[in-house]
Amino acid sequence: MSPPVRIIVVGAGCRGNVYSRYAIVHPDRVQVVGVADPNKFARTKFQQLYKIADENLCExxxxxxxxxxxxxxxxxCTPDHLHKEPAVAFAKKxxxxxxxxxxxxxxxxxxxxVKVCSQNGVMVCVGHVLRYHPPFRKIKELLDDGVVGDVIHIQHLxxxxxxxxxxxxxxxxxRNEAESCFSLLAKSCHDIDLIHHWAGARKCLKVTSxxxxxxxxxxxxxxGAADRCLDCxxxxxxxxxASKIYLDRVKQGHTGWPVSVTCPNSLPDIETVTEALKTGLYGRCVYECDNDVCSNQVVNMEFAGGLTAAFSMIAFTExxxxxxxxxxxxxxxxxxxxxxxxxxxxxxQKNTKYVAKVDAPEGFGLAGHGEADYHLMDSFISAVTNNDPSLIISGAEESLRSHLLVFEAERSRREGRVIDIDYSG
Structure with missing residues (x-):
């Protein structure tokens, strides 16, 4: 058997924790040997869970x-606007x-x-986890098998x-673009990437949003509303x-996401969550925040060969x-x-139902993307173990093309015009 793949986790927050969980399920395949995070509580939790040596525990x-x-x-797994610098630095190593x-x-x-990773011969798996979700992989398989003939239009919500x-x-x-990025990129680059993936070899030619x-x-x-929910x-x-979203969940015994996010420096309970809502970001009235990112957005795309696609992102759903x-x-x-x-x-004129096999270990379904997080890690670890980048279906070049489409869609929204896509960046 191959030795375990040794990994370092940069960013011990939600996503870092989710992906690293693979090492608990498969300790024979993965070993977490280092972690870097400015939050001491998060670092210490990682060290205790994965038995990380002191010298590889870094702020x-x-x-x-x-x-x-x-x-x-x-x-x-750092915040979005802090991805580039560590990605480039570690790729160079x-x-x-x-x-x-x-x-x-x-x-x-x-x-x-993408350029630095190519120059240094390192594999990149971008966290487009939905590509690895069994139902979405099944959709891609069915389309490639021609079950609907030529794809004419994709409608995705x-x-x-x-x-x-x-x-x-x-x-x-x-919430704020200056501190993170626009919501289409932060939340829905998954979805634009799926549409791009399903379109296959056909390039997107034009986009409006x-x-x-x-x-x-x-x-x-x-x-009569106050600036903070606990005073309202x-x-x-x-x-x-905030009382309904966070405190009610704590009272019901639920201390995972989103409750856990309110208390990054401690384990959440009634006292710590109440204090966080009195003084922190998550206790503010939603009508008095510094938010400036879209809560609803539509993107229309035209691909080569006449294929069209329409994507809708909406906040106000059950x-x-x-x-x-x-x-x-x-x-x-x-x-x-x-x-x-x-x-x-x-x-x-018959309907056929297809059910994708769900075979992720128990616990990964709680991660926010169902089994997809597990299958993404499984593919990445297999690629590293076998030195085989073909096992990654969200590589750097492919993901770059769908990212460019997202950036151009947002430019269309801001400029109020149709954008012709230039994949050269």
Whole structure:
């Protein structure tokens, strides 16, 4: 058997924890040997869980990159706007990279990452986890097998979830573009990437987009509402109340996401969460935040050969991060919802249902992307173990092309015009 792949984790937050969990399930395949994070509580938790040596426990990733090479691969799970620098530095040292999406928040930074990784011969797996989700992989397989004939139109919807959007994009880390990036890149580059993936060899030629910040602004603040939910006399009438989203969950015994995010320096309980809501970001009224990213956006695309696609992202939904897709072809129609794929054949006029095999270990379904996180890590570790980049289906060059499409869609929204796609960056 091959020795375990040794990995360093840069960023011990939510995504770093999710991906590293693979080492708990498969200790024979992966060993976490280092972690870098400015948060002492997060670092210490990682060290205790993975038995990391003191010398590889760092506040700043630069300390690790300056050492002699001590691992095979690095997971880059820092905040979005901090991806480029560690990705480039570790690639230059010869580390293979699992790079959380988005690759970077600027086109030029994405291009530099791809260039440096190519020059240094390192493999890159971009965290487009939905490509690895069994139902979406099955859709790609069915399309490639021609079950709907020539693909004519793709219609895809992402339902973010009303409290998820309030948590992450109104109060939280992705609320303000200057501090993170625009919401289409932060939240929905997954979805644009899926459409790009399903389109196959056909390049996107033109894109248009429309969107705005809806509802979460001062003019929609209810009469009598306070600036903080715990001080608010009308809190019980507000679905976005921090008390409902966080405290009610703690009382029910739920201390995972999103509750855990409110207390980055301690384990969440009634006392610590209450204090966080009194003083921190997550206790603010959603109508008094510094949010400026779109809560709803549509993207229309034209691909070579006449294929068109329409994507919608919407905050105000009951379902949380669930996708709905319909793909219209010359010989049939494919629809996807609630993890079920249905194909209607025009010739036979019969429906066929397909169920993708779910075989991720217990626990990965709680990570936010179902089994996809597990399968992404499994592919990446297999690629490193076998030195075989073909096992990665979200490589640097492929992901760069879908990232460029996202950047151009946002440019269309801002400039109010159709954008012709230039894949040269």
């Amino acid at each position: 700043d990733w630069r300390t690790l990159v300056q050492k002699d090479k001590c691992a095979d691969a690095v997971l880059i 010869g580390y293979h990279l699992l790079l959380e999406k988005p690759m970077a928040t600027k086109v030029e930074d994405c291009l530099e990452i 992402e339902q973010i979830g009303f409290y998820h959007f309030a948590h992450s994009y109104v109060r939280g880390n992705w 429309f969107g705005s910040v809806s509802h979460f602004s001062r003019e929609h603040k209810p009469t 006399s009308v809190e019980d009438t507000c679905p976005y109340s 379902e949380l991060c669930l996708r709905k897709t319909t793909i219209y072809g010359s010989m049939g129609e494919l629809s996807f919802s609630d993890n079920e794929i249905r194909v209607f054949d025009f010739l036979t």
